[in-house]
Amino acid sequence: MTRRITWTLLVLTSLLLLLAVVPLAVSLTARERVAFRDSQRAATRVIAAVAEEHLSDNQPPTVMREELDAAARAGDCAAVYDASGRVVARTPCAAAEGEEAEIMVREVLDGHRPAEPPQSRGRLVTAEPAGDVRRPAGAVVLARSAGPLDARIAAIWSWSAAIGVAGLAASAVLSVRLARWVSRPLSTLDASARRLGEGVLDERADVEAGPPEVRRLAATFNTMAARTEALVHGHRAVIADVSHQLRTPLAALRLRLDVLAAGAEGDVSTELGAAQEEIARLSRMVDGLLAVARAEQTTPRPMAVPVDEVVAERVAAWGPVAEERGIRLTAVSQGPGPTVALGAGHLEQILDNLIANAVEAVPERGTITLDRGRVGEGVRVVVRDDGPGMTDDAKAFAFRRFGNPEARGTGLGLAIVHRLVTVNGGTARLEDTPGTGLTVVLDLPAWREGATGGAGRQDLNRF
Structure with missing residues (x-):
């Protein structure tokens, strides 16, 4: 019973944890990805704003280069493209250039929002127009390492797994304790019932352990055992007492018959002899009943x-x-x-x-x-x-x-x-x-x- 209760509760707990923890982890992972993308786009728009002043208004590229240097210090790779798709400024890292970046730049210059390519070489790439979206003066491409995002996602799943394992362990401990709390009194009651059936009439069950239903069952068992003991002992006592009490008058009657038989003759002597045999047989029967009563009282x-x-x-x-x-x-x-x-x-x-x-x-x-x-x-x-x-x-x-x-x-x-x-x-x-x-x-x-x-x-x- 202990194993069945424990496994049932563990399976139910596992299903509940699976239905609760996994969707939560998936939701948090999606939110982290969106937040990471939004932060990357915001950083790209900042560079695109200062690049538009340089490309459209012919302002000095000082501010633009400062933003590029700041991006480089943050570990990002950025490149500024003019309206013809030529690179006019970039960070020392060249991850914002290449075939994928050029495709995204062309889409931006054509007035379209580029599709975000999958993660490439551990970096995520975004592209934003410099100036008006329909007629941009250029484009900015920013490539950011996906390491922090992957670390946060790994942390989310690690914490989720830890919560699930901790919940499962706590459920296992509680399940075992609950199962033992229920099954141990029943096992004790079963052992008491077995000993009672083997003839230990003074056996009683523990009524202080287990849930209320089991305690009531143990109390009922004790009542039944007490009545059974009283009935059996009463039955044995009656047989033993009656057998013991009958032995004295039978012995006296036999002695009287012996005395009468000693002085009797003929048919009277024969009848007295037959009566003596019946008395002897009755005495043996009484002694046998006494022996049976003693044998039944043996444990x-x-x-x-x-x-x-x-x-x-x-x-x-x-x-x-x-x-x-x-x-x-x-x-x-x-x-x-x-x-x-x-x-x-x-x-x-x-x-x-x-x-x-x-x-x-x-x-x-x-x-x-x-x-x-x-x-x-x-x-x-x-x-x-x-x-x-x-x-x-x-x-x-x-x-x-x-x-x-x-x-x-x-x-x-x-x-x-x-x-x-x-x-x-x-x-x-x-x-x-x-x-x-x-x-x-x-x-x-x-x-x-x-x-x-x-x-x-x-x-x-x-x-």
Whole structure:
């Protein structure tokens, strides 16, 4: 925007300067030429007046020669011609003689005003009659150097160019300042909107910079951001509070059922066992909602996370559980171990949820494989199993809370995974494993040297 505003104003200023300065310079140049010609003719007429006294009245040529000497001292060249076109007096400079001068003299002696020839050898030539215009007693030719005229014309155009350049420079400075005054607050507002969209809910725009319209827009943005923050925090707080409050009565109810089941027999014991299972499932769901609320409140600071170490750690931790169910849990790697930029503990939580879901879904003698490697500028982590897989409809809603109707658990595990991946700037998607099964593909940002580290580990339950 800054460049567009600056260039637009510069083009408009250039056109205005061109339309104003150039015609003014042309007009001043024409006026200088006319003034120079008028001054030259006046000097020629002075010499012609004293020459007429000598040629017509037979007065001594003393005054005429004095005028010629004065013209010579001024740098002019002059020559006095009689009625026959013969030179009777002249200055030492011979520029007032020659073919062009003789043509002008004949025209003057014939009673015509001679046409002014173009500038010749750096001098301008004029001719005036001595005496009556119709029947002159002679003619005077005066040649004057065009140097002073050229110097004044050059000065006019130089000053015009300087004014134009100064005006253009001033316009450039003002254009840049104006463009920045308008665009900088908009850029700041754009950055604030981007950070708000990335989850920084306490982001606010500066309302003190820029034109009034931009300040009003920033104030409106801040109002919207404040309401959004209040709504989101209120939503999260309700989920967290309700989940937390439900855990205590559920635990108490489960203990009571355990006590009743210990002394019950027959069908009553069976019914109490089924009720205990439902209570346990409801407890897991409440804990899952609490974990989701905590995950949604996470705004991580990225740190360097070695993928190979975390994968090896989680495979070792889940190995006994997989072996107990007859499932083979393995990890493979493509190339050197990559490092990703994630919040502290997030990769462990992501892998725990994915492995837990796969262990629940894969039948006995099935396999779960963790693969990782670099893809372009990022890192790809793949969790692949050969279980029953998911339908296309189920995959379309799997990352939503309770969105998967085929989920055996609470349906919150993939929602937590999706939240933790996307909040760190990555992406997650579901694909079919060749043959049968489900493949979860995670594209995570690679760690770059100099990135900001930090953030303590957050303990979220796995679901």
